[in-house]
Amino acid sequence: MSETGCRHYQSYLKEHSYDTFRVIDAYFAACVNRDAREKKAIHCNCFECGSYGIQLYACLHCIYFGCRGAHITSHLRSKKHNVALELSHGTLYCYACRDFIYDARSREYALINRKLEAKDLQKSLGWQPWIPTAKETNLLLANARRRLVRPNQTIGLRGLLNLGATCFMNCIVQALVHTPLLSDYFMSDRHECGSKSSHKCLVCEVSRLFQEFYSGSRSPLSLHRLLHLIWNHAKHLAGYEQQDAHEFFIATLDVLHRHCVKAKSEHESKSNSSSSGSGGTNSSSSSSSHCYGQCNCIIDQIFTGMLQSDVVCQACNGVSTTFDPFWDISLDLGETTTHGGVTPKTLIDCLERYTRAEHLGSAAKIKCSTCKSYQESTKKFSLRTLPSVVSFHLKRFEHSALIDRKISSFIQFPVEFDMTPFMSEKKNAYGDFRFSLYAVVNHEGTIDTGHYTAYVRHQKDTWVKCDDHLITMASLKQVLDSEGYLLFYHKNVLEYE
Amino acid sequence: MTVSNAVDQFTMLTGDRSKIKDLLCSRLTECGWRDEVRLLCRSILLEKGSNNSFTVEQLVSEVTPKARTLVPDAVKKELLMKIRTILTENENEDDDDDEVEEQEDEP
Numbered sequence: 001m002s003e004t005g006c007r008h009y010q011s012y013l014k015e016h017s018y019d020t021f022r023v024i025d026a027y028f029a030a031c032v033n034r035d036a037r038e039k040k041a042i043h044c045n046c047f048e049c050g051s052y053g054i055q056l057y058a059c060l061h062c063i064y065f066g067c068r069g070a071h072i073t074s075h076l077r078s079k080k081h082n083v084a085l086e087l088s089h090g091t092l093y094c095y096a097c098r099d100f101i102y103d104a105r106s107r108e109y110a111l112i113n114r115k116l117e118a119k120d121l122q123k124s125l126g127w128q129p130w131i132p133t134a135k136e137t138n139l140l141l142a143n144a145r146r147r148l149v150r151p152n153q154t155i156g157l158r159g160l161l162n163l164g165a166t167c168f169m170n171c172i173v174q175a176l177v178h179t180p181l182l183s184d185y186f187m188s189d190r191h192e193c194g195s196k197s198s199h200k201c202l203v204c205e206v207s208r209l210f211q212e213f214y215s216g217s218r219s220p221l222s223l224h225r226l227l228h229l230i231w232n233h234a235k236h237l238a239g240y241e242q243q244d245a246h247e248f249f250i251a252t253l254d255v256l257h258r259h260c261v262k263a264k265s266e267h268e269s270k271s272n273s274s275s276s277g278s279g280g281t282n283s284s285s286s287s288s289s290h291c292y293g294q295c296n297c298i299i300d301q302i303f304t305g306m307l308q309s310d311v312v313c314q315a316c317n318g319v320s321t322t323f324d325p326f327w328d329i330s331l332d333l334g335e336t337t338t339h340g341g342v343t344p345k346t347l348i349d350c351l352e353r354y355t356r357a358e359h360l361g362s363a364a365k366i367k368c369s370t371c372k373s374y375q376e377s378t379k380k381f382s383l384r385t386l387p388s389v390v391s392f393h394l395k396r397f398e399h400s401a402l403i404d405r406k407i408s409s410f411i412q413f414p415v416e417f418d419m420t421p422f423m424s425e426k427k428n429a430y431g432d433f434r435f436s437l438y439a440v441v442n443h444e445g446t447i448d449t450g451h452y453t454a455y456v457r458h459q460k461d462t463w464v465k466c467d468d469h470l471i472t473m474a475s476l477k478q479v480l481d482s483e484g485y486l487l488f489y490h491k492n493v494l495e496y497e
Numbered sequence: 498m499t500v501s502n503a504v505d506q507f508t509m510l511t512g513d514r515s516k517i518k519d520l521l522c523s524r525l526t527e528c529g530w531r532d533e534v535r536l537l538c539r540s541i542l543l544e545k546g547s548n549n550s551f552t553v554e555q556l557v558s559e560v561t562p563k564a565r566t567l568v569p570d571a572v573k574k575e576l577l578m579k580i581r582t583i584l585t586e587n588e589n590e591d592d593d594d595d596e597v598e599e600q601e602d603e604p
Contacts, residue, residue: 120512430519
């Protein structure tokens with residue numbers, strides 16, 4: 001069903017085409033660039049009372065702006081004009097129908113303008129409702145049975161068999177499977193693998209894993225295929241001994257990222273060659289190269305943030321700033337060497353320490369790019385951009401020349417958490433950096449031997465403990481009282497582009 | 498020109514108006530206001546919608562006063578603080594025009 005407005009709008013279009021609508025929308029409703037904002041600020045006020053109004057309408061037949069209510073309606077009535085554009089939301093109004101009208105093509109043009117505006121102001125695009133494609137509509141019709149997820153339902157929970165000291169893998173898989181954005185991606189079947197050997201693709205394997213988790217079956221799963229793929233692609237993790245869960249997490253993200261890029265380039269070259277019929281040799285080699293932090297694969301969209309480091313020269317106060325992408329934030333737990341040897345007690349303490357300016361000392365002089373001489377300097381980290389999922393790694397395992405030890409001190413971490421104080425640009429008045437805890441990986445035992453378990457948020461306010469094949473209910477208190485090794489936080493408000 | 502008009506013009510020019518609007522929309526969605534107003538519209542339509550002459554203007558005029566009272570104080574307060582911050586920040590930047598120029602050149 002397509003929307004075509006009303007017959008008054010159709011006859012208006014015959015006479016005036018879409019041009020007036022497009023220009024008025026671009027300049028006075030969406031304000032696509034600086035010029036448009038200037039024009040709106042100067043010219044766009046009510047012709048009747050001069051006010052900039054709570055809600056202004058623009059007549060689409062002639063040059064006229066008027067406030068909602070009497071001012072615009074008296075104009076439309078006296079001039080016998082029908083169509084006006086409401087400017088704060090960009091909705092079309094028909095005076096003859098006394099109603100708002102919706103026309104599919106006008107809405108397409110309006111969306112283009114909204115995208116231009118968002119780009120120009122570097123802001124998130126407003127939320128758009130989901131409109132199923134033809135393929136999705138057919139799928140919905142063909143599968144009429146719907147499944148309603150109620151509280152206390154166990155769908156989405158599966159235990160994972162321990163294949164011989166593989167709890168480091170099980171706890172990471174549980175955390176990944178319970179990452180809302182990742183499950184949205186895989187449950188909507190978004191991974192298109194161009195690779196002929198999809199059994200070698202880790203992304204395909206994770207996709208299958210999601211199907212298994214949500215199949216409704218309750219018996220524990222065996223992750224032997226996943227483990228084998230990781231062994232093949234991250235050689236340093238191959239072998240039967242216990243591995244570090246954090247190392248496994250980063251390696252998994254890395255392999256997933258590489259396979260996403262590979263699948264995409266192969267998928268594109270395949271569709272290129274089938275459309276052009278000429279071998280598809282023009283597929284860009286740049287897309288297959290390692291473009292960590294800049295590509296748009298699902299892993300980077302969810303997990304990649306940008307760290308800013310400012311090195312300040314103590315002689316001339318010149319600042320040199322560099323940016324580095326990150327997948328997680330590793331936090332020190334030991335005593336600080338300065339500030340009287342304080343040990344951090346909370347996650348916030350750790351982050352404050354992480355983002356504090358650090359004096360690099362006389363032994364580490366750096367050549368300052370401003371005054372061109374080797375000087376002492378300070379270095380300060382801050383977060384330039386945050387990913388949708390922020391994971392913190394509490395460095396509980398300390399390896400030094402003298403001793404290897406595990407730091408088991410209690411670090412308090414919050415459920416809800418605002419990251420604004422740690423951002424590079426605190427002046428950005430619009431950023432929303434609130435996060436919620438959704439998974440905690442714990443290590444029980446000593447540095448040599450131990451066992452990994454995970455707490456994951458199954459539904460809102462429902463937590464479960466995943467201990468290999470055993471899944472048990474857990475309270476929030478248990479989660480917050482646990483030691484914590486890896487902490488996973490999810491952004492509360494998402495941005496769109 | 499009145500102060501209110503000057504503020505309107507200024508916020509339009511900088512693009513802040515559009516961002517404030519977005520912020521307000523997301524806060525109203527988060528706190529459930531949007532759903533409440535939707536339900537309100539629904540119940541009014543169920544009551545009076547059978548009457549074919551009931552127009553969108555009548556619906557708006559009936560819903561608006563109730564919807565206004567439903568906006569939580571916390572949201573109003575936050576928005577007010579944001580607008581105040583934006584205006585005072587600009588006041589400071591106006592004193593030092595060169596700095597503003599430099600900042601705008603950054604990518």
